[in-house]
Amino acid sequence: MLTLPNERGRFGMFGGKFVPETLMRPLADIENQLHEALADSSFHAEYMHHLYEYSGRPTALTFAKNLTERLGGAKMYFKREDLNHTGAHKINNAIGQALLAKRMGKRKIIAETGAGQHGVAAATVAARFGMECKVFMGEEDVKRQSLNVFRMKLLGAQVIPVTSGNRTLKDATNEAIRYWVEHCDDHFYMIGSVVGPHPYPMMVREFQRIIGEEAREQMLKAEGKLPDTIIACVGGGSNAIGMFHPFLDDDVECIGVEAAGKGVHTTEHAATITKGTKGVIHGSLTYVLQDEHGQITEPYSISAGLDYPGVGPEHAYLAHIGRVRYESVTDEEAIAALQMTAETEGIIPAIESAHALAKAFQIAPLRPKHETILVCLSGRGDKDVQTVMNYLEGDER
Amino acid sequence: MKHFIPFIVAGDPCEEVTIDLVIALEQAGATILELGVPYSDPLADGPIIQRAASRALKNGMTLTRALELIGQMRKKGVKIPIIVFTYYNPVLQLGEERFFALAQQNGASGVLIPDLPFEESEHMRILGDTYGIPYISLVAPTSHERIAMIASQAQSFLYCVSSLGVTGIRDSLPKQLYEFLQQVKSYSRVPVVVGFGISTADQVERLQHVCDGVVIGSAIVQKIEQLQHQLNDVHTRSNALIAFSQYVVSLIEPLKRVGKNESQTTTETTKTVSTGQTD
Numbered sequence: 001m002l003t004l005p006n007e008r009g010r011f012g013m014f015g016g017k018f019v020p021e022t023l024m025r026p027l028a029d030i031e032n033q034l035h036e037a038l039a040d041s042s043f044h045a046e047y048m049h050h051l052y053e054y055s056g057r058p059t060a061l062t063f064a065k066n067l068t069e070r071l072g073g074a075k076m077y078f079k080r081e082d083l084n085h086t087g088a089h090k091i092n093n094a095i096g097q098a099l100l101a102k103r104m105g106k107r108k109i110i111a112e113t114g115a116g117q118h119g120v121a122a123a124t125v126a127a128r129f130g131m132e133c134k135v136f137m138g139e140e141d142v143k144r145q146s147l148n149v150f151r152m153k154l155l156g157a158q159v160i161p162v163t164s165g166n167r168t169l170k171d172a173t174n175e176a177i178r179y180w181v182e183h184c185d186d187h188f189y190m191i192g193s194v195v196g197p198h199p200y201p202m203m204v205r206e207f208q209r210i211i212g213e214e215a216r217e218q219m220l221k222a223e224g225k226l227p228d229t230i231i232a233c234v235g236g237g238s239n240a241i242g243m244f245h246p247f248l249d250d251d252v253e254c255i256g257v258e259a260a261g262k263g264v265h266t267t268e269h270a271a272t273i274t275k276g277t278k279g280v281i282h283g284s285l286t287y288v289l290q291d292e293h294g295q296i297t298e299p300y301s302i303s304a305g306l307d308y309p310g311v312g313p314e315h316a317y318l319a320h321i322g323r324v325r326y327e328s329v330t331d332e333e334a335i336a337a338l339q340m341t342a343e344t345e346g347i348i349p350a351i352e353s354a355h356a357l358a359k360a361f362q363i364a365p366l367r368p369k370h371e372t373i374l375v376c377l378s379g380r381g382d383k384d385v386q387t388v389m390n391y392l393e394g395d396e397r
Numbered sequence: 398m399k400h401f402i403p404f405i406v407a408g409d410p411c412e413e414v415t416i417d418l419v420i421a422l423e424q425a426g427a428t429i430l431e432l433g434v435p436y437s438d439p440l441a442d443g444p445i446i447q448r449a450a451s452r453a454l455k456n457g458m459t460l461t462r463a464l465e466l467i468g469q470m471r472k473k474g475v476k477i478p479i480i481v482f483t484y485y486n487p488v489l490q491l492g493e494e495r496f497f498a499l500a501q502q503n504g505a506s507g508v509l510i511p512d513l514p515f516e517e518s519e520h521m522r523i524l525g526d527t528y529g530i531p532y533i534s535l536v537a538p539t540s541h542e543r544i545a546m547i548a549s550q551a552q553s554f555l556y557c558v559s560s561l562g563v564t565g566i567r568d569s570l571p572k573q574l575y576e577f578l579q580q581v582k583s584y585s586r587v588p589v590v591v592g593f594g595i596s597t598a599d600q601v602e603r604l605q606h607v608c609d610g611v612v613i614g615s616a617i618v619q620k621i622e623q624l625q626h627q628l629n630d631v632h633t634r635s636n637a638l639i640a641f642s643q644y645v646v647s648l649i650e651p652l653k654r655v656g657k658n659e660s661q662t663t664t665e666t667t668k669t670v671s672t673g674q675t676d
Contacts, residue, residue, distance in 0.1 A: 008516065018485055018512045020441045021547075022537035022558060164447055165437070174438055181441070182562035184539065280486045280512070281438070293459040294490030295437040 004314070009198020011317035017197040019177075019283045026184040031199040033104050038206060043099065050095045051210065054128065055085040057092075059211075061218035062377075066344045067361070074228065074367035076360060078377040079215045081239060082349065086121050088379030089211060089239045090192060094121035096207030098129050101188035108187045109133045112176040114141055114169030114235075115304030116148025117350075117379060118192030123157035133157040136176040138167040141304060148383060166298050169308050173282050193236025194312035197283030201312050208242025215374060216246050223372055229253040229363065232376035233355040234326065235270070235306035237315045239378035244324060253325070256315060257359045259301035260328035270299035272311040273319045273326040281310035287319070302331040302391065303351040305379075333358040335391055338381060350379035351387065400554070400590055400610025401649045403617050404431040404482065406449040407466050408458030410625040414634070418621065419470050421638050423477050425645040426653065429554075430475075431509065431612060434463045434483035441511040443565030445615040448622065460487040461499065468503035478506035478553075480533060485513045493521060497528035507553050509533040515547050522550065537561075538577055548584035554610065555585045559593045566615050567594030570603075578607050602651035613648060620644050 004011045017027060037043040051057040060083055064076040081089035101109060109126050111133065113119030119135040126133035135152055139161040142149055152159050165171035173195075180189040194201045194208070219227050230247060232240035234256040244254045261269035269275065272287050279288035281296060289297045289309040301307040318324040329337075334351055337358035342348045349357060353376070360375045367373070381388070403422045407415055419430055435450035435458050442450070460483060467479050481500060488496045488510065500508065508530055513521060518532060525532040531552035536544050538561055548555060557578060560571045574591070582589050591604055592612030601611055620641060621628065627637035646653075 016517055017514060018517060019514060020511050020537070020558075021514050021535045021543075022539050022561060024514050024516075024537075024543065025539040025541060164444070170438065174440060177440055178443070178563045184561060277490075279489060280484075282440075283512070288486070290486070290490065292490065293461070294487035295454065296486070 004317070005198060005202055009202070011314045012320060014284070014286050014313035014316040014320070015198055015201060016285050017283060018280045018285065019197045020181060022181050023184060023197070027197055027199065029104070030100070030203070034100060034199055034203050037100055037103055043103070047096055047099055050099070051092065055091050055095065056083065057210065058214045059083045061215060061222060063222065064345050067341070068364070070344060071361060071364040073365040073369065074363075074371040074373045075369070076364055077219065077222070077227065077372060077374045078347070079211060079243065079374060081211060081376060081378045082347070082353070082380035086117070086124050087382065088117045088121070088350065089208060089242065090118045090121035091124065092210055092242070093192065093204050093207040093238060094118070094125045094190065097188070097190045097203070098125040098131065101131070101190070102129055104188065106186060106188040107131045108183070109190050110136070110176050110180055110183075110187050111190045111192060112136045112169065112172040113192065114138070114172065114307060115383065116141070116145045116152065117305060117383065119152050119157070119159070120148055120155070122190050122192070123152040123155035126157060127155045134179070135159050136162050136172040136179065138162045138169060138172045140167040141169065141172070145304065145383070169304070170296065177282065193238040194241045194314060195236040195282055195284060195310055201284065201314055204238050205241045205245060205314065208238050209245050211239065211242035211376060212244060212246035215243065219372070219374060226250055226252055227374035228367070228371040229255065229373045230376070231255045231257060231356045231360045231373065233257045233306060233352050233378060234273070234311060234315060235259070235308045235352065236310070237312040239376050241312060241314055243376040244318070248323060254323070255359060256324050256326045257355045258326060258328040259303055259306035259355060260330040261300040261302070263330055264328055268300035269328070270301040270307050270309070271328040272299070272309060273315065274328050276311070284310070284313045286313040286316040287311055302387065303334065303355065305350070305352040306355065327359060329355045329358040331391070335388060337361055338388065347377070348381035349377050350381045351384045353378045354381075400428045400588065401426055401652055402429045402431055402590060402592070402610055402612040403427050403645065404433055404612055404614030405617060405621065406433040406435055406446065406453050407463035408435060408453030408456045409449040409618070409621060410452060410629050411456055412458070412462070412466060414628045415466060416470055416473055417634070417638055418641065419475055420473060421642045422645060423475055425642050426649055427477055428610070429478045429480060431480045431482045431614070432463065432467065434458070434460050434481060434487060436484040436487060439484060441563055443563040443615060445566065445619050445622070446564050449618045452625070460491050460496070464499045464503045464505065467505050471504040479504070480507040480509055481505050482509045482511070485510050493524055497524050497530055500530050501528045505530060507531040507533050509535070509556065511535065515543070515550070525552070536581055538571070538573065544581055545584050548581065548586070551585060551587050554588040554590050555581060556612065557581055557589060557591045557608070559591050559595065562593070564593055564614050566596040566619065570594060570600060575607050598648050598650050601649060605651055616648065617645065
């Protein structure tokens, strides 16, 4: 399981490279350079140096004592990716890809963003490494996330509002790819999740594995054993793959949590594995939310980071073989979990991460006290305060 | 140059008018038609064709209906080869075999899938052989050492992407295009046509001695967009079709001049394409 993808970029039947011919050569270049870089100990050393010295790794493992007592079941631990520089796990990948871009002699970065977290991470590393950065963002998200737009501008990036389609993450990604097709000779496309054509799903996983690797050591130190259950939220799925991957060959239960929005029985959700079918999106064969004619449909979630109609092909594979279980959590459940985590542990998680927390809170009381549950707290909730306020006030009315 | 290959989107501005437009294109001198199937996420297309796809999708166009539309065109007497231009996902949902069966039943002459590169297309090429529907391959300016591999499997014609980027109207074509075309021609056993960005008679004129055909998409689709209201209204439709034809004829004026001397070759190549023979 740990050796995938194969040389064609496939995780079982999933993955691959479904892109215009123009991009085949640039993708092969990235793949070759990535393999060289990953085999080069100085590249790894430089990556680790920036993670530690710039992003503040290793991130803490926090024992959620109050929640554990309140729920009365398994012991709950949080892997604190919210403590990273820029406030989420996204920076791990951005640093890795920026170093690869530098190695390839490319000084112009393209990125797509939904809520703005990956956009901010890309803008941040571009500033740090002296690169130009263009961030494609749906016009709708530009309006909803004006604070993050301003953050990116402060960091010196150019934010390009996308007006095609529904003007959200899917369309921003389309536009970033189109721009890349035109400028692939001197631009590096920094994808923010484990999606896209090969080698992106593998590359982003390699740059996010640090989450699970650290957590594994930390759990062994704290408990003297591996966790029984690991839970992470899944949009594209980069924090989840980063967390799960180092545990896939162990006897550890892994649960990915998708966004059920207003419920998986409505049309307003982003539960791609739960409700989607096999299809191609953004260069990869995976599960996709689509109609019977193969047109991609619009997802919905209160969480912009999970509001995506595809999912990383490795998740599709892990679901298909039954190694990881994928469940879903509604907006309402996620917001309640966010409030409970804030009130009980003094941590305001991102709404994305609150989906994983909600599932953990459902499961913990059902498990014996000697078991442990490890939750990937992928990001902090500062960016979501306005959204949560609107939701709760709307609810009260 | 032998081939003028216009591209239009099925169902833009509506199904009925698409048939009229194809008849007009054939009369104006099209030797092959590329019929675009609208898709929600057309990665290889610029804004003009994206908008056309949105209009067609709003009209309820699907891959199946687009294939059936070809059948209707055949009933109305359209003779030129019709290549189905579709993204891969609709084909995957319809089912690859079912796609080819429907394409064959309805008189399609080939299929081109812009997001299915050589390495991922083997199964489609094999099915295409079984059903007698050639799978059209593309080469791009970044293909370099891939050209020989792609050209070796090319069927009907080889489609050269003129420049980096998506479909659209470009003021100028890259200087390296002629060199690129020479290189592709040296590997290709089938006619070499150029597309992406070609939008003026002037560009057509400059390309006519260096390739076997041109694909013109966005410029024609933009014309349809400009005329959409007249085309949709039965009272103004015939005048709009005349205006459309005049525009198309003006685009390919340079070909007509040369065409008189090259009519012999034109017939031969068209025959190869329409019967789907590769060798």
